Amino acid sequence: MVATITNPLRVGLRQERVIAPQCLVIFGASGDLTHRKLVPALFELFKQRRLPSEFALLGCARRPWSDEVFRSKMTEALAAKIEEDPQAWEQFSAKLFYEPVDLQQPEDVVRLGGRLEQIDQQCATRGNRTFYLSVSPKFYGSGCRALADAGLLKDPKRSRVVIEKPFGRDYGSAQSLNQVVQSCGQENQIFRIDHYLGKETVQNILVLRFANTIFEPIWNRNYISSVQITAAETVGVEERAGYYETSGALRDMVQNHLTQMLAITAMEAPGRFDQEAIRTEKAKVLQAARLADELEPWNCCIRGQYGPGGSQESPLAGYRQEPGVDPNSTTETYVALKLFIDNWRWQGVPFYVRTGKRLAKRVSEVVLTFREAPVHLFDAANGGPTSNQLILRIQPDEGAEFRFEVKSPGSGMRSRPIDMEFSYDESFGEPSDEGYVRLLADAMLSDPTLFTRSDEVEAAWRLYTPLLELIEDSPWQLPIHPYESRTWGPAAADALLARDGLLWRRP
């Protein structure tokens, strides 16, 4: 972030779309996500005056808290943010309410209906409700059913359900879950969240591609030789061992976040900027995607697991030594994959996707490598000419970079690569909103563009089915390659690209 004064003319101008009066109901309100992400995001929306005066947040969980206890818990959890603007918090916290609800108990849900009517009267929220299921994934289906049975999803224009990831564990379970939630309400009432789509830079891929004429003509197999999508984390499993042991990197990151980045990078141009048009194009490209070798998936997928690392002064535990992790765990913390998309635009272009924990650097990016110039007229400073690359940096240092050859200064005609950069910080100088700020606002605005539709989710799961089946049935064929913490993953992942004469970009 560039150290700079805030743009004084920008203050208070983020009121583009108006959120209608409503009550946001969070199930799992006593959980981590509520105080870490959701309430801070709503408080941010409130400070930006993007929430209407007629707004209420009703927290629901099994704990027998009162409104006051819920408010004080949130006040405690958001202390640092509140310090910046205590007056705003005072106003915002008056809109927080709590109702003890166990979604598995029908009488609780009926009581919830009564409380919501009371809030409608008290806060003039017009019977307009967004239900946010921040609960264990095993309760997504039954939670939706309970809401529908209580008549709370009856009005498709005034009720929505937001469902956190993961949506299913595999293709079959995602299909079943879709059937359940679609029987409870219309598809446009269901908001399957993927917080990567809330990132400004992911959305910028759409703008970069479809608001400029210079990129789209070359955004295809004729000009692009390969695509790399990376989401690297430096942190380990932290306190999520319980969940992570049952999920692994493939389910936790690849099936959702990376696949969404893949879809946005590879989709065709929609006819208009319309929620269904965009989601249709994303679904189509995912339906055309396949593992590079579906019959022998081990040829196109590398799984890894971080081992110990760090320095003598600050050693880092390996995954199997982390609290809550099975010492013999075969859960992958790293995945590298090679995919193809069988359509006119991308036929034959490999898409390499990788993600991992405890890697050398925290970085998410999409790298499009262009084909080499057909004839090399000039000597290159580093041996051969470097292929042009367009690098879309998702995080951190959000922006884009275009790498191309220029004449190296001097008397000869040698070429060397340089980078032309666009940086969000340099251009806008304002931090982007957290993904949840955007996504919560969109859900409350009933705009599902940045949420995944049922066919997208199913297509994403279907894409990885051969791998999931292999891991389930014969895991030895997809062995876990250990890698040292804070390195770029197992050597086998480098070999995956080396077979194609390529290297992973070192961001």
Added chain:
Amino acid sequence: MSPQLTLQTPLELAPSEVPTYLEQLWSPEQQGSTGTGANTFSLLIWQPAWAEQQLVRSGRLKGPITGQQSDSLVAAGRQVVVDADLPLSTPPLDGEVIAAAAAFDGQTQSEDLRGQYIDPALSALQPRRLITLAPTIDSGKGLETLVAAYCPLPEEGGGTAACGDVVVLRGGHNALQDGMNILQPLLPPSMPSWVWWNGFLDEAPALMEQLACAPRRLIIDTAVGSPRHCLDLLRHWVTTGQPVNDLNWLRLSSWRETLAMVFDPPHRRDALSHIVRLDIDVEGHHPAQGLLLAAWIADRLGWSLDHTEATEEGTAARFRRADGTEVIFQLMSVPMGQPSVHAGQLVGLRLICQPDDGKGVCVILCAESGGCMRLEGGGMASLDLHEEVVPAQHSTPEMDVARLLSGGHDSTNPLLAAAAPLAARLLA
């Protein structure tokens, strides 16, 4: 979407019977037959539609009278400008146009559907109660009170039928004044009430005072009425804590956004601390919008007002920056051949920044609908010039109001609250 009419012909009742009738209509016993009363908001509209009434009466516009700002109404207003030999820069629904139309002969009678003719942008929000005060050009006309219930037609996919009602108080000014006592019981305290003053801000002050009281949320347009009165009223409401929304301020949003955009890149921000001159051009002789923009800039940049004076062309003022440097401000009225419906719309803005050491910066914003050659002239060559075109907004007042109602606030926008008192002071 086409405008919606109430499904039934409104029932004419004696004013005293209206509250009881509506109470019964939404009583639990009646709910089965009429649907559920929408738990949304009430909207009270002062709807004089003077221009439309006069144009219809003189046969220059085909009825019925609806109170909507239609293309044919604007076209008829423009024709009056030509026929009455008014300056071509006169806005088509301006007071002068109304006065000229009033002087035309004619006694064409037409149906008056004000209050029953609901703009789709508003009806989509399902107001629980829509009360229209419809003053007639015949000031001696007695009070008529019309009531109708409406429910949206069942839509595909079901949903709850949320119904509302429409109340129209129609008559001469005195009759309406007499009818005011039935209003309070008609505004349910359990839901937000909005008052949209869709007329001149300097007409019917006693009525306005009765209508505009917190916690009711007021919607006004400071482009309609005398600039002095408009800005003073706005300042009054802001300082007394009356929640107020100004459509004239709302129409400035793309100007504020474009100007902020110019200074988004951090390397340009320093220039904001070195502004030495601000010029604003507005259409015609209504400076309210231009002054609001200048006041917003001054407030955001921490300038204090030193001096202001009226000039032949508009307003000239001097601000003082926090570092003590003087900033010259000039607002100039520019005649336009095809003026906007809204008096005093912005035409252009120029900021000149002169850092102590370094190249000066000039920022020029121009309206899409008009050029700003005047601002582009004179000694810009030595400055780093940034020029942007501000897109024209094509929304109707009803759409702007619907935007406010769809997710409104019970307090005045803090940026407007800060700018309004300064704008009033700027008007010499």
